[in-house]
Amino acid sequence: xxxxxxxxxxxxxxxxxxxxxxxxxxxxxxxxxxxxxxxxxxxxxxxxxxxxxxxxxxxxxxxxxxxxxxxxxxxxxxxxxxxxxxxxxxxxxxxxxxxxxxxxxxxxxxxxxx
Numbered sequence: 001x002x003x004x005x006x007x008x009x010x011x012x013x014x015x016x017x018x019x020x021x022x023x024x025x026x027x028x029x030x031x032x033x034x035x036x037x038x039x040x041x042x043x044x045x046x047x048x049x050x051x052x053x054x055x056x057x058x059x060x061x062x063x064x065x066x067x068x069x070x071x072x073x074x075x076x077x078x079x080x081x082x083x084x085x086x087x088x089x090x091x092x093x094x095x096x097x098x099x100x101x102x103x104x105x106x107x108x109x110x111x112x113x114x
Contacts, residue, residue: 013037052078057088060104061096068104072111082112 016031040051052075059068075085085108093101 048078049075049080052080053088056080056085057092060089060092060100063100063103065103065107068107069111072107076111082108085112 013032013036015036016028017025020028020031040048046054052071055071056068056075059065059071072085080088086105089101089104089108092104
């Protein structure tokens with residue numbers, strides 16, 4: 001792995017605390033410390049690229065489009081190419097629905113065209 005390539009992920013995650021810390025402190029802690037602090041850091045078990053591919057796929061499948069821009073940007077940062085995301089979404093369209101694919105493509109275009 002290139003040194004510094006994924007330094008953005010190694011920074012202490014604070015999104016949970018920033019957005020929900022006062023309202024749901026335990027959830028914020030689990031988001032920042034467990035999900036992003038412990039699970040995403042297990043690169044020997046599963047690469048960041050593979051984690052991103054799985055996460056984006058899961059979000060598209062569930063129709064969780066509010067979280068998709070962040071995770072698509074993460075996938076791009078983790079090495080998923082424009083051609084790969086297009087192929088991933090096309091494949092998913094037949095399993096998770098055409099509307100989900102259309103919505104995912106709209107997000108992907110914004111991320112990979114910037």
